[in-house]
Amino acid sequence: MTGSHAQEEKPMQLGLVGLGRMGFNMRERLRAAGHEVVGYDRNPDVSDSESLADMVSKLSAPRAVWVMVPAGEPTRQTIAELRDLLADGDVVIDGGNSRFSDDTRNAALLAENGIAYLDCGVSGGVWGKDNGYALMVGGDAKDVERVLPIFDALRPEGPREEGFAHAGAVGAGHYAKMIHNGIEYGLMQAYAEGFELLEAAKVIEDVPSVVKAWQRGTVVRSWLLDLLVRALDNDPELDDLRGYVEDSGEGRWTVEEAINLAVPAPVISAALFARFRSRQDDSPAMRAVASLRNQFGGHAVQSAGPTSGSGSTQG
Numbered sequence: 001m002t003g004s005h006a007q008e009e010k011p012m013q014l015g016l017v018g019l020g021r022m023g024f025n026m027r028e029r030l031r032a033a034g035h036e037v038v039g040y041d042r043n044p045d046v047s048d049s050e051s052l053a054d055m056v057s058k059l060s061a062p063r064a065v066w067v068m069v070p071a072g073e074p075t076r077q078t079i080a081e082l083r084d085l086l087a088d089g090d091v092v093i094d095g096g097n098s099r100f101s102d103d104t105r106n107a108a109l110l111a112e113n114g115i116a117y118l119d120c121g122v123s124g125g126v127w128g129k130d131n132g133y134a135l136m137v138g139g140d141a142k143d144v145e146r147v148l149p150i151f152d153a154l155r156p157e158g159p160r161e162e163g164f165a166h167a168g169a170v171g172a173g174h175y176a177k178m179i180h181n182g183i184e185y186g187l188m189q190a191y192a193e194g195f196e197l198l199e200a201a202k203v204i205e206d207v208p209s210v211v212k213a214w215q216r217g218t219v220v221r222s223w224l225l226d227l228l229v230r231a232l233d234n235d236p237e238l239d240d241l242r243g244y245v246e247d248s249g250e251g252r253w254t255v256e257e258a259i260n261l262a263v264p265a266p267v268i269s270a271a272l273f274a275r276f277r278s279r280q281d282d283s284p285a286m287r288a289v290a291s292l293r294n295q296f297g298g299h300a301v302q303s304a305g306p307t308s309g310s311g312s313t314q315g
């Protein structure tokens with residue numbers, strides 16, 4: 001981490017649960033900023049503590065604990081355990097990609113023992129250690145204020161408002177991160193379709209050089225474009241990997257919200273569905289379309305060969 005934040009001056013102690021791709025680097029960044037981090041991970045190779053209880057026992061009250069484990073059951077379970085290990089006046093921050101609807105439940109559970117709760121959407125991926133993490137926080141202002149030195153150490157350098165937002169009450173941080181990820185799906189899909197079109201067009205002789213040229217001065221320059229350039233530097237036609245794309249849930253939740261709010265979100269929805277399509281070897285829907293065209297118009301279909309899509313054409 002280069003340079004410094006004016007707000008970093010108050011060193012804090014933090015318990016950090018989950019030291020994987022994100023938590024491990026966050027621990028590094030926090031320590032580099034002068035904070036004391038006591039980590040716990042189920043993987044003893046990276047853990048500073050033997051158990052969650054052991055981690056908590058190494059912290060001085062009032063304690064702050066950041067949870068950075070997989071979203072869903074592992075996060076809910078960790079927070080339920082923290083409810084019994086922590087006490088009145090402590091605070092828990094969930095930095096994972098939890099669904100915003102989990103936050104009210106987690107906050108209520110912790111409140112039973114007087115423990116405060118903040119939800120924090122984190123963006124920056126595995127690059128955050130050096131670049132900083134953009135943070136979107138939900139919860140009470142007084143709790144946000146308490147852990148501001150931690151947020152300041154994690155966020156990118158520069159004006160706080162350009163890498164940090166107290167987005168609203170509990171749930172607002174994860175809601176903001178959900179929409180961020182929905183946008184991420186749409187942006188990635190647009191670059192991906194542009195890439196495929198460039199590849200398909202016979203007029204373009206060097207696709208990576210065109211994409212690289214877009215990095216400066218263009219309307220479409222962005223960090224995702226920079227990452228595409230980086231990927232094409234290593235593998236100019238991206239043929240070292242399969243076009244199979246998983247999803248974590250964030251895109252689905254964004255589309256669910258679009259439906260709940262009756263907000264048209266055709267780009268994000270299409271990007272989500274493109275991922276589902278990427279997991280199919282053949283498309284039952286397209287078999288139905290081909291079959292119907294054949295039924296009504298006698299249009300040719302391809303027979304299913306030993307490998308889908310490679311069959312012969314039938315009139």
Ligand SMILES: NC(=O)C1=CN([C@@H]2O[C@H](COP(=O)(O)OP(=O)(O)OC[C@H]3O[C@@H](n4cnc5c(N)ncnc54)[C@H](O)[C@@H]3O)[C@@H](O)[C@H]2O)C=CC1
Nearest residue numbers: 018019020021022041042068069070071074096097122125
């Ligand atoms: N990888 C990314 O780009 C980003 C991930 N996130 C979120 O951050 C969280 C962590 O993600 P990653 O670090 O990528 O995942 P990861 O799978 O690399 O790491 C998760 C870590 O948590 C540990 N763990 C799992 N259950 C545990 C438990 N009950 N107690 C203690 N440790 C436990 C695992 O051993 C592992 O080291 C997830 O909620 C994810 O959605 C958020 C922003 C970006």
Ligand SMILES: O=C(CO)[C@H](O)[C@H](O)COP(=O)(O)O
Nearest residue numbers: 097123181247248249250251
């Ligand atoms: O939050 C992230 C980036 O901002 C994570 O990388 C997340 O896993 C991306 O979402 P998905 O796995 O659904 O593509």
